[in-house]
Amino acid sequence: MSPVSPAPALRLETDASGSRVSLSGDWTLAALTADPRQLRGELESVPMQAAWSLASVSRLDSYGALLLWRAWGRRRPERLEVPPALEPVFQRVEAIPVLTCPTEPPYRFLDGTAQVGRIVIEIGHHVVGFVALIGQILIDLWGLVGDHKRWPVFEISANFYKVGVRAMPVTALVGFLIGVVMSYLSALQLRAFGADSFIVNILGLGIIRELGPVLVSVLVAGRSGSAMTAQLGVMRVTEEIDALTVMGISRYVRLVVPKVVALTLAMPLLTLWGSAVAIFGGMVSANLQLDLSFDYFLNALPRAVPVANLVIGLVKGAVFGLLIALVACYFGLRVRPNTESLSANTTTSVVASITVVIIVDAVFAVATRSIGLPFR
Amino acid sequence: MQPPSILPVELKGVSTCFGKTWIHKNLDLAVSTGEVLALVGGSGSGKTTLLRQMVGLLQPAEGEVRLFGEVLKAGDRHSRLARRRRFGMLFQHGALFSALTVFANIAFPLREFGLTDEALIRDLVLLKMAMVELEPEVAARMPAELSGGMVKRVALARALALEPELLLLDEPTAGLDPDRSAGFVDLIRSLHRSLGLTVVLVTHDLDTLAALATRVAVLSEGRILAAGPLEEIMTVQDPFIQRFFHSERSRAALARAGESR
Numbered sequence: 001m002s003p004v005s006p007a008p009a010l011r012l013e014t015d016a017s018g019s020r021v022s023l024s025g026d027w028t029l030a031a032l033t034a035d036p037r038q039l040r041g042e043l044e045s046v047p048m049q050a051a052w053s054l055a056s057v058s059r060l061d062s063y064g065a066l067l068l069w070r071a072w073g074r075r076r077p078e079r080l081e082v083p084p085a086l087e088p089v090f091q092r093v094e095a096i097p098v099l100t101c102p103t104e105p106p107y108r109f110l111d112g113t114a115q116v117g118r119i120v121i122e123i124g125h126h127v128v129g130f131v132a133l134i135g136q137i138l139i140d141l142w143g144l145v146g147d148h149k150r151w152p153v154f155e156i157s158a159n160f161y162k163v164g165v166r167a168m169p170v171t172a173l174v175g176f177l178i179g180v181v182m183s184y185l186s187a188l189q190l191r192a193f194g195a196d197s198f199i200v201n202i203l204g205l206g207i208i209r210e211l212g213p214v215l216v217s218v219l220v221a222g223r224s225g226s227a228m229t230a231q232l233g234v235m236r237v238t239e240e241i242d243a244l245t246v247m248g249i250s251r252y253v254r255l256v257v258p259k260v261v262a263l264t265l266a267m268p269l270l271t272l273w274g275s276a277v278a279i280f281g282g283m284v285s286a287n288l289q290l291d292l293s294f295d296y297f298l299n300a301l302p303r304a305v306p307v308a309n310l311v312i313g314l315v316k317g318a319v320f321g322l323l324i325a326l327v328a329c330y331f332g333l334r335v336r337p338n339t340e341s342l343s344a345n346t347t348t349s350v351v352a353s354i355t356v357v358i359i360v361d362a363v364f365a366v367a368t369r370s371i372g373l374p375f376r
Numbered sequence: 377m378q379p380p381s382i383l384p385v386e387l388k389g390v391s392t393c394f395g396k397t398w399i400h401k402n403l404d405l406a407v408s409t410g411e412v413l414a415l416v417g418g419s420g421s422g423k424t425t426l427l428r429q430m431v432g433l434l435q436p437a438e439g440e441v442r443l444f445g446e447v448l449k450a451g452d453r454h455s456r457l458a459r460r461r462r463f464g465m466l467f468q469h470g471a472l473f474s475a476l477t478v479f480a481n482i483a484f485p486l487r488e489f490g491l492t493d494e495a496l497i498r499d500l501v502l503l504k505m506a507m508v509e510l511e512p513e514v515a516a517r518m519p520a521e522l523s524g525g526m527v528k529r530v531a532l533a534r535a536l537a538l539e540p541e542l543l544l545l546d547e548p549t550a551g552l553d554p555d556r557s558a559g560f561v562d563l564i565r566s567l568h569r570s571l572g573l574t575v576v577l578v579t580h581d582l583d584t585l586a587a588l589a590t591r592v593a594v595l596s597e598g599r600i601l602a603a604g605p606l607e608e609i610m611t612v613q614d615p616f617i618q619r620f621f622h623s624e625r626s627r628a629a630l631a632r633a634g635e636s637r
Contacts, residue, residue, distance in 0.1 A: 028539060029489070029538060029539045030458070030461065030462075030539070033489070033490060033491075061539040061571075062500070062503050062504075062507075062539065063500065063539060066496070066499055066500060066503060067496075070496070070499070088570045089570075092503065092506065092507060092570075093503060095506050096499055096502050096503050096506060336520065337474065337520045338474030338475050338518065338519070338520055339473075339474050339475050340474070340475030341475075
């Protein structure tokens, strides 16, 4: 229940001596916005030479005063009666500087082109900054050589648990389902040719060499990469990183290296785990669809997939982990102390790390094209 | 004018517990229109908690909080919103929206309120900025580019944007140097005088307390130990009050405030 306040009102009287306007009621923000258009129209219809009386205004806040001030054309009318209690409000309104705030320049024809150029330059800056980050990490690591007491072993261990062990359930779930789906789709095609047993080759090669590492990387980039960026970003916002610097502790050694090392170590293991579960899923599906026994599947797998593929898959996992962690830390350290920058950098971090993973995967595919592929 | 019987803030039998520790036990407090009430107490005595309960950020375990005679959550959506617009809060660290410029920060409540006339919003923002003695040039800056004192001023301007009747200040002078803090206190005092605000503030700073408060409420052991004008509070025989108001530093602060009044 709000207190009953008299509504703002305006009365205009015209006689031989001229027009007289008297205002009454609450001229406050809360009361005025109820029907602003009508009152504003009435204000504008008052003749220029009118005499104003505010004697019966019960309350006036700066919004009400501003509305009147604008109706008067930013100056006091010649004949104005203001009760002394309301005088300070007008004095404040009169003090408003008349100047224009900087406005956004309008969109011009060439702005789109300029934007493209800006993006290219920005990508260049990112590449330089990324190389600088790697260089800084190496310099700081060089300082740690031979000083094994300062190695961030506990941080690495904690990060390993966070990005590796805690990621196992989701990796298993996604891997299993992908395995089932791949196996199911391939089985439909293979049965048409009577080539049932080749499901082992398709699943084995596809998952171990290609799908396992990429799938796990995408999951980890979304799960752990974003978390790393956000964590470093918030530490930046709350000045924790500055506090570390003041204590003479390198942010790279204490914050970046543990994340990078942990993810580089955890990713091959996660890849192995994810691929194993995916193959298990494929095996279950093949058993149901094609009546292929588990025994046959497991015996055929080593023959169909040379062990070099497993090595490639695990090496890819390690490289992807390294890249995801470096990209995540790079963007995390770039966060400026505001929320917009935090969200923008986290988004860019995930997008950039997934893109980098796919590009590097393509490079791997070309570089290893003569290794580990049977039937050529 | 609103009838004097409706109190801006009224706490009745408020009890709060965090986990197993009771912060407040059966606490009563009333703030009447036009006064400046300072809440003081040792650290951990729940001053800020009490302030947050007043604005509905925290719920007391027992008891009720009334603002302008009504429980904060009473009524339909519109009356709840209208009630929320009758008070403004200044957070300890400003709580400015870091992604928005100073101008957009102060204009934010106005736009949310439904004002669409950009020229009017511009004038109102400049008016609020002039009220808290900020230069118009600051309007285009981001909160991260402001000094501590300026952040507080912008936050105060934002709290005042919708012409509130009640202003809640959480440590208004914390983190300001003595000179700036004295300036900020003068600012709040002149705004209180000219706008007729009711002010509730939480502070550790005796200079602020002595310069601003018309009434002091001492919070200790989960209840209001004593409430009244500063001179009256100082005569209360209690170990906490003795420590708080009668140390060497406190006497000097109170003497300074006495001179400047």
